[in-house]
Amino acid sequence: MKRLLILGAGTGGTIMANKMRKLLAREEWDITIVDQHKTHYYQPGFLFIPFGMYTRQDVVKPKTSFLPLGVNVIFQQIERIDGPENHVVLKDGISLKYDFLIIATGTRVVPEETPGLTGPLWHKNIFDFYTIEGATALAEFFKTWPGGELVLNIADVPIKCPVAPLEFVMFADAFFVERGVRNKVNISYATPMSGAFTKPRASKVLGALLEEKNINIIPDFYLEKVDNERKVLVSYDEREIPFDCLVTIPVHKGDQMIGRSGLGDEMDFAKAHKYTLQSDFFPNIFVIGDAGNFPTSKAGSVVHFQADVLTENLMCAIENRPFTGSFDGHSNCYIETGFGKGALIDFNYDTEPLPGSFPFPGIGPFGLLKETRMNHYGKLLFRWIYWHILLKGKEMPIDSKMTMAGKKM
Amino acid sequence: MAQKIIAGVTIDVNEEGYFTNPAQWTKEIAVEIAREEGIQLTDKHLAVLDFLRERFSKGEALTIRSVGNSGIIDIKGFYGLFPGAPMKKAAKVAGIPKPASCV
Numbered sequence: 001m002k003r004l005l006i007l008g009a010g011t012g013g014t015i016m017a018n019k020m021r022k023l024l025a026r027e028e029w030d031i032t033i034v035d036q037h038k039t040h041y042y043q044p045g046f047l048f049i050p051f052g053m054y055t056r057q058d059v060v061k062p063k064t065s066f067l068p069l070g071v072n073v074i075f076q077q078i079e080r081i082d083g084p085e086n087h088v089v090l091k092d093g094i095s096l097k098y099d100f101l102i103i104a105t106g107t108r109v110v111p112e113e114t115p116g117l118t119g120p121l122w123h124k125n126i127f128d129f130y131t132i133e134g135a136t137a138l139a140e141f142f143k144t145w146p147g148g149e150l151v152l153n154i155a156d157v158p159i160k161c162p163v164a165p166l167e168f169v170m171f172a173d174a175f176f177v178e179r180g181v182r183n184k185v186n187i188s189y190a191t192p193m194s195g196a197f198t199k200p201r202a203s204k205v206l207g208a209l210l211e212e213k214n215i216n217i218i219p220d221f222y223l224e225k226v227d228n229e230r231k232v233l234v235s236y237d238e239r240e241i242p243f244d245c246l247v248t249i250p251v252h253k254g255d256q257m258i259g260r261s262g263l264g265d266e267m268d269f270a271k272a273h274k275y276t277l278q279s280d281f282f283p284n285i286f287v288i289g290d291a292g293n294f295p296t297s298k299a300g301s302v303v304h305f306q307a308d309v310l311t312e313n314l315m316c317a318i319e320n321r322p323f324t325g326s327f328d329g330h331s332n333c334y335i336e337t338g339f340g341k342g343a344l345i346d347f348n349y350d351t352e353p354l355p356g357s358f359p360f361p362g363i364g365p366f367g368l369l370k371e372t373r374m375n376h377y378g379k380l381l382f383r384w385i386y387w388h389i390l391l392k393g394k395e396m397p398i399d400s401k402m403t404m405a406g407k408k409m
Numbered sequence: 410m411a412q413k414i415i416a417g418v419t420i421d422v423n424e425e426g427y428f429t430n431p432a433q434w435t436k437e438i439a440v441e442i443a444r445e446e447g448i449q450l451t452d453k454h455l456a457v458l459d460f461l462r463e464r465f466s467k468g469e470a471l472t473i474r475s476v477g478n479s480g481i482i483d484i485k486g487f488y489g490l491f492p493g494a495p496m497k498k499a500a501k502v503a504g505i506p507k508p509a510s511c512v
Contacts, residue, residue, distance in 0.1 A: 265469065
């Protein structure tokens, strides 16, 4: 019996378990997936929680509901990967042998990395919304907040879903307008980047949107520490931003187990080839999604596109053929802009987000790099697609390779 | 494609002045670009530039934090060497493309 072992039962691990179970004969291949947590979070939904649009129940389901029959599931912490010996050691000392290994352990926020961030004001005036605890605490806070300086800060990049912080401030604008207190709330967006987004054309369009909504962009702000007493953010070049409510996107890291196993970079992201998805260290180890050091967005859409490539390349490796799959960095994000509208961007390693229509050239129904109502419905519809189609590894009408059709240069 | 003459050598650069061909870089050229940015290069600067060039050649992401974790210098010190926007300035002097910090 041969063994495929998958570490992490989040978006990437779950999709791969579904895809590979269909392809690998049950009498020849044993598939096992390991995760420390039993709950699957629909992470794109966290954004909606602080504004009372979703509650906890809308974003949680048991992981086992999405894993296929014929896959062994182990809920246990992972101690380390022993690459030379082809086995993984779990916290309780159990060792799992593998012929092929998929690392899908994702990324985590590490607010402790920034001095003062998790100080006395943590979850009192300082919140994150990348965890269910932070998002729900912020929802409570917003219910009675009279207004003041609302600062969103990105501590460092890379982060999960680089557009979520933009969506957050645009939602906040709409939320406080609807509450009738927008004139009492000053919204600032402090980022280590030199603009609203990384890629120039999208940055320009999104930056203009923020300006229109009277959201103040503070670029090139690289957070050193938070002074709880004076309620100010301090950057490495000693600029200060006062806040009454700080919404932080903390430093992101990979799983510590990657570091312990010697398979990662200094942020514990697993080092892997950006086109083939194969680990830099061992030919029978592959990496998918947020866990990797790939120079593309850490986002579910990327994972979904990578899964097609990984499936193809894993089969190549299993059957001793040269790789035929190549990941182009394809990413596709709906961006909520508030008041029932949304934007959409579609890009890859080499092509920045461009205006146009998606997925059908000239028709859409979605508009690229512009605000439409249809894009907002796309985002809401996506939650259903995520639970019912994407996680199960079923076909979607979007190719994993980015296409230029419908895009305007 | 724009070109620029630095230290007597013709260099391919993009519209923001970043190298498009990192192989054209030399230490003499670095000294010249640094001077344009108002920086006098020291051995510490050069150690950081070597680190960035090496990471770039391996296709690894370039971040301020990675420099801070390099053992060469801490983040505060990096800001001291390349004031204002250290990663952007350092990349320019190191003759590598502007880091696509967030992706």
